[in-house]
Amino acid sequence: MSRPDATDDTVRELLLVMPRLVGRVKRLPPPEQLRSLDLAPRHLSMLSLLLLDGPLTVSEMAGMLGVAPTTVSLIVSDLSRKGVLVRREDDADRRRRIIDISPDSRPAITQWLSPGAHAWRRALAPLSPAQQRTFVDTLLRYEAAVSTPTQTTPGQR
Template identity: 30%
Template structure:
């Protein structure tokens, strides 16, 4: 027994280096991949004047249509105050509007504007070459395989993929 290995353990320790076989290895790799992909998104969105948090809300609005703020918060992993700031930003930029919900004067649904839809579409165009660069080191068919595996992994409890 060495001073840095607790008695009765033989598992490797997390290093966050290639070849890490610790129980944390997958999570650490996913975190690193998230950072790389996030950097690509930031680079694509910056010229459009929005951030990832704005894009996340626009994505929900495009997918679901008008959505109340509490549901936006849940869908984006934000809290109530955070989602209010994002929606305020989107309104100031003319990318979304709040509208009254019939039957409930206290609730407002957030709706994407035509300008918001233009920015959303422009983000995809801007991200295309950056996304290709992100997977440039992968071989033929590997980007699709990676996407398929990550989809199965990320949505395992959803019964999807």
């Protein structure tokens, strides 16, 4: 019997750790204040950006999220109606709107999402910027690969 190569060893390890990782993240319930809002992953990405980067325009968020501005506008409208986000005029250009987390929602959102950002910082800290970029690029390639599965069966190369 041949010894699996290093890539197979790494794949095996990732196949074991990824379900645990996803399971742990899913078990982090939203704070009571947010539970009735029926938040989807797209909401969490937007809220995370606003926590990390502060107030943003719809166009800035769309670019960062890789979606159309109309998609961001719909999500912002939904979360604004629920009191999670607020919109204000941009002082530099009154035609633009700046989006931010509402003061009433910020403590609950911070309590919920900040531990994940802190965990990523701790995990990435030992890596150089180039290694961090490689890690993110690898996750993006993995995401693309699972989005377009091949006809290969487990154990095949």
